Amino acid sequence: PDRDQFYAAAADPVPSPPPGALPAEPAPRQLPAAVPGFAGREPHLRQLDALAFDPDTGDAPATALVITAIDGMAGVGKTALAVHWAHRVADRFPDGQLYVNLRGFDPTGTVVSAAEAIRGFLDAFQIPAQRIPVGLDAQAALYRSLLAGRRMLIVLDNARDAEHVRPLLPGTPGCLVVxxxxxxxxxxxxxEGAHPLALDVLDRAGARELLTRRLGARRVAAEPEAVNEIIDRCARLPxxxxxAAARAAARPQVPLTALAEQLRTTTGGGLAAFAVDDPATDVRAVFSWSYRTLTPEGARLFRVxxxxxxxxxxxxxxxSLAGIPVDRVDALLAELTRAHVLAEHAPGRYTFHDLLRAYATDRAHAEDSADDREEALQRILDHYLHSAYAAAQVFDPHRDPITLTPPQPGVTPExxxxxxxAFAWFTAELPALMAAVHQSAAVGFDAHTWQLVWSMADFLDRRGHWYDWVALQTAALDAARRVGDVRGQAYGHRGLGLAYLELRRFDDAYAEHLQAVELYSRLHDLAGTARAYLNVARACDHLGRKEDALRNAEQALDLYRKAGIPAGEARALNSVGWYHGQLGDHRQALAFCQQALDLLEGIGDRYAQAYTLDSIGYAHHHLGDFPEAITAYRRxxxxxxDLHDRRFEADTLNDLGDTYRAAGRADAARDAWKxxxxxxxxxxHANAEKVRAKINQ
Structure with a gap:
């Protein structure tokens, strides 16, 4: 109905926002769930309050940027303190709370870079990819601009060092950073004038409070000597x-004295030294205690x-990682979370404390054979590859396919x-997919490397992750070269060229696409060569070489016809028509684009139909046939x-407005532009002001 009213009236203007006005920005609420049973730390909570708020008004200072740096050993409760306090004061920061785990000490070495963190924050503000600038410095500047004038709480968890967090600091007062x-x-x-807050193990009262909150006051009071021994054996580490509390809570009938005895006699003790020494070795006694309570299936899942x-x-x-049915894994994950050796940090997503991850890896190397570990790694890489490939095909069913090796037994792709x-899946899995690419390259699963990147490419492009795309494409190209996979190399050059186009590195893009043409030609792959020629044409267009663009598009069209691929032929026809129009031959443009449209309607490729109809409207406009142009643009x-393509909808409305103006329908033109x-x-999008400028002409 709205569409019909627009077409029929073209004179009932939609109210326009004032110049420069943007919709209200969202208030992100990114804090993770507070730690249940948080105990102790009252002096530290009071210290945080004193650092953050004016003692008289209780407000955050409006004239200073407050940064608090909490440091301490692994497992001492830094994150728990920061998140607990953040929840307690969240209502004093009405513009929202940002949180990121920077994973500065992750056992896998997969640190979250400042660029990744900033991009996550920009996504939290729902900034569209088209508005996000290229380069870390420009993205950091946009992030700081969004924070200016706001009262926000920002928690930067698990940083490696000061340089890790500097790009994430606001540039103006009003925000508080932990x-x-x-x-x-x-x-x-x-x-930066940060206020240090050193966190040590709990005092004895705080340790007892933690056990009391989790086991109940009556049980703790009934066995004071056993409680003291448990506290000592655990070195008062949260x-x-x-x-230990989880172990005791799961066995309410077992006296705490017996549990203390079990901990005392567990090999690998020496926990008293944990307060000052490397926790990765001394904590094993308590970890092994929890590990032994697991069922054999649960213990194996923990290890893998x-x-x-x-x-x-x-x-x-x-x-898939464990090679078990999906309907069985939920019960095992629940077992691990009940034992507090795994956390469900978001619905359906599970993570380790990094010490527990290191312990799980140690157990895998101690108890599982090298072959078992390699098979588990291949299964998870197969899972991500086949799941990502399926999602990529949903994104664009007409994309030239690649051939995957069947997954290993036990793998259940999503x-x-x-x-x-598909978009939601890629969004949730992107960090894991990027880690999988790097892991597959490190261990020599080179086919997985380049095929994973192939599967991720559309998502990386649509979300504007172009620097990540370049890095991943480079890894993919290196992997394909290592194994002499010419097809993988051809795709690597083509993918790099596409990423370079988005980064406006047009000469580099042109060179990469030419290499892709040469490699696909060597393979006698007509469709791959045709696609590469279309990309060469795009690079030529950006370089201002319109005749070369047309010639390359014509070569692509010839190859697609020889290959008998109607979807490719139709897209090439549209490209040929578009470049004829760019060279001023609008009748030729119309003829080619109409052929493309006829093919696309038969195939059912609605996305390409929309772009081709826009090309047809452009040709009719420049031929002076405004009614036909309007009809094409409306279609x-x-x-x-219908496809929810808002970006191209705006482009089409802008073009439609231009045609209305040329046809003398000023009111309809203004309505379309609005x-x-x-x-x-x-x-x-930055083009909003350019379009709005037309309204007052």
């Missing part, structure tokens, strides 16, 4: 105390999870129903709206 790290962040204290390359894992991926499901607009500007405002 940083946690195992290292003392003296550089942050010296240069992580090990929580594991330590081999997983990513920061967290879904239940289906865990099933499937998505539609493009929205493209209908498709864009609608285009509103959409571009919603997307945060």
């Amino acid at each position: 940083v946690t790290s195992r290292n003392q962040l003296t550089g942050l204290v010296a240069a 992580l090990t105390l929580a594991l 999870l330590g081999l997983h390359p990513g920061p967290d894992i879904s239940a289906p991926a865990a099933a 499937r998505v129903a539609d493009a929205g499901g 493209a607009l209908d498709l864009n709206q 609608r285009a500007a509103e959409i571009l405002d919603e997307l945060g």
Whole structure:
């Protein structure tokens, strides 16, 4: 109905936002769930309050940027303190809370870079990919601009050092930043004026309070000597105390004296030294205590999870990693979370404390053979490859396919129903997928490397992760070269060229696409060569070489016809038509684009139909046939709206407005431009002002 009213009236203007106006930005609420049974730390909580708020008004200071740096050993409760306090004061920061685990000490070495963290924050603000600039410095500047004038709480968890967090600091007062790290962040204290807060193990009262909250006051009071021994054996470390409490809570009929005796006699003790020495060795006694309570299946899942390359894992991926049915893995994951050796940090997603991950990896190397560990790694790489490939095909069913080796037995790839499901899956799994690419390259699974990147490419492009795309494509190209996979190399050059186009490195893009042409030609792959020629044409167009662009598009068209691929032929026909129009031959443009449209309608490729109808509208406009141009643009607009392609909907509305103006229908032109500007405002696109400028002409 709205569409019909727009077409019929073209004179009932939609109210336009004032110049420069943008929709209200969202208030992110990214804090993870507070740690249950948090205990002790009252002096530290009071210290945080004193650092953060004016003692008279209780407000955060409006004239200073407050940074608090919490440091301490692994397992001492830095994250628990920061998150607990953040929840307690969240209502004093009405513009939202940001949180990121920077994974500065992750056993896998997969550290979250400042660039990744900033991109995650920009996504939390729902900044569209089209509005996110290229380069870390520009993205950091946009991030700081979004924080300016806001009262926000920002928790930067598990930082490696001061340099790790500097790009994430706001540039203006009003925000409060809490940083946690195992290292003392003296550089942050010296240069940014951060307030250090050193966290040690719990005092005896705090340790007893933790056990009381988890076991109940009556049980703790009934066996004071056993409780004291458990506290001593756990070295008053919150992580090990929580594991001991979980063990006791699961066995309410067992006296605490017996549990203390079990801990005392467990090999690998020496926990008293844990307060000052390397925790990775001394904590094993408590970890092994929890580990021994697991069922054999649960213990095996715990071990193989330590081999997983990513920061967290879904239940289906865990099933493939272990080679067990999906309907069995949920019960095992629940067993691990009940034992507090695994955490469900988001619905359906599981993660380790990094000490527990290291312990799980140690157990895998001690108890499982090298062949078993390699098979588990291949299963998880197969899972991600086949799941990502299926999602990529949902994104674009007409994309030239690649051939995958069947997955190993026990792998159950995930499937998505539609493009929205594919987008959600890639969003959730991106960190794990990137880690899988690097892991596959490190261990020599080179086919997985380049095929994973192939499967991720559309998502990386649509989300604007172009620097990541370049890095991953480079890894893919190196992997293909190592094994002499010419097809993988051809794709690597083509993918690099596409990423370079988005980064406006047009000469580099042109060179990469020429190499792709040469390699696909060597393989006698007509469709691959044709696709590469279309990309060469795009690079030529950006370089201002319109005749070369047309010639390359014509070569692509000839190859697609020889290969008998109608979808490719149709897209090439549209490209040939578009370049004829760019060279001023609009009748030829119309003829080619109409042929493309006829093919696309037969195939059912609605996305390409929308783009081709826009090309047809452009040709009719420049031929002076405004009614036909309007008809083509309206059809493209209908498709864009049905496909929820807001970006191209705005482009089509803008073009439609231009045609209305040329046809002398000024009111309809203004209406179309207003609608285009509103959409571009919603997307945060820079072209909004250019479109709005036409309204007052």
